[in-house]
Amino acid sequence: MSLPSTLLAKTVRKVKKIRRKLMKPDFKQITEEQIEKRNYWIGEIENLSGNFGDDFDRLQTKLRSEIKAEGSHSLLSHVRLCGAIPEHYPHDSSAEKLYSKYTDALLAETFQFLGITSLVLTERSDAADVECVARDYSFVADAKAFRLSRTAKNQKDFKVQAMDNWKNGKIYAMVVCPSYQLPSRSSQIYQQAISRNVCIFSYSHLIVLIQFAEKHGKQKAETALKMIFEMIGRLQPSKDAQSYWKALNSTLLNCHDYLSKVWRREKRATLEVVEIAKREALADLAKERERIMRLPRETALRELVRKSNIDNRETMIKRVSDSQILTMV
Numbered sequence: 001m002s003l004p005s006t007l008l009a010k011t012v013r014k015v016k017k018i019r020r021k022l023m024k025p026d027f028k029q030i031t032e033e034q035i036e037k038r039n040y041w042i043g044e045i046e047n048l049s050g051n052f053g054d055d056f057d058r059l060q061t062k063l064r065s066e067i068k069a070e071g072s073h074s075l076l077s078h079v080r081l082c083g084a085i086p087e088h089y090p091h092d093s094s095a096e097k098l099y100s101k102y103t104d105a106l107l108a109e110t111f112q113f114l115g116i117t118s119l120v121l122t123e124r125s126d127a128a129d130v131e132c133v134a135r136d137y138s139f140v141a142d143a144k145a146f147r148l149s150r151t152a153k154n155q156k157d158f159k160v161q162a163m164d165n166w167k168n169g170k171i172y173a174m175v176v177c178p179s180y181q182l183p184s185r186s187s188q189i190y191q192q193a194i195s196r197n198v199c200i201f202s203y204s205h206l207i208v209l210i211q212f213a214e215k216h217g218k219q220k221a222e223t224a225l226k227m228i229f230e231m232i233g234r235l236q237p238s239k240d241a242q243s244y245w246k247a248l249n250s251t252l253l254n255c256h257d258y259l260s261k262v263w264r265r266e267k268r269a270t271l272e273v274v275e276i277a278k279r280e281a282l283a284d285l286a287k288e289r290e291r292i293m294r295l296p297r298e299t300a301l302r303e304l305v306r307k308s309n310i311d312n313r314e315t316m317i318k319r320v321s322d323s324q325i326l327t328m329v
Helices: 005-023 032-048 052-070 072-081 094-113 160-165 188-196 203-216 218-234 241-253 258-293 298-308 310-319
Strands: 117-120 130-133 138-143 172-177 198-202
Touching: 032 052, 032 072, 032 094, 052 072, 052 094, 072 094, 072 203, 072 258, 094 117, 094 130, 094 138, 094 203, 160 172, 160 188, 160 198, 172 203, 172 218, 188 198, 188 241, 198 203, 198 218, 198 241, 203 218, 203 241, 203 258, 218 241, 241 258, 258 298, 258 310, 298 310
Parallel strands: 138 172, 172 198
Antiparallel strands: 117 130, 130 138
């Protein structure tokens, strides 16, 4: 028996509504639990700040214990959301400096998860932050994080030339950044990276490798990373971001069919990361504005608002968008 036309029409509309709902972007890749974990660690870094050497040792020990207990779920949560320095950390404060080392510790833990022996170096300022030794190759690495309100970044912020100088006999070097802070059109950093055999990588790419290692083993993930390093050496030096990322993304995706599935998920997660980071940063600035507005003297209030440059910082945060690097295949 066929359905009446009115009932059939309602059914079709209902199915279409469900489909639209399923396709609607939301924070499904990144859970509220992961955001709460992020907030906890932001506070923990502030609480630990004081004596840098001891603070980092305590932070690294606690981070390792958590990742050991919770596995890749914890590592993925940290790596996805670590690229933005909290806006309420004072500039050049002990909290900001410890946050930078926190990202280095995460980088080392990630490489360990991929089967690569890794060590965070804290003694010297004229050296790479992370040293790594794989089965048949070695490299140095550095993790970068930026405030969303940072108005301008130059090539020195990415340390590409410095990383080349800090190889100390190693063939490869890597700088890992949040994808949404990397130039997506043209930049001197890509020409420098290709010329000096330094791989510019993103936390999103690391997430893909973590999931690949978990599903198909550390050895395959380690080999995939080596293929990416080797690919950099074959590129012709150019400032063009698209040619760089197309080559890197294609090399990674060609390593295994499974990676295409993870890649699609991670492209969506990257959009979520940007929105979460913006939401967090804008909330920090709103609290800062409120604190200033509660000051008793009106003249001091206006002066503090002007000096804090909150309006311009909000404008910069709102302009941040996904660079679409992961779509360059």
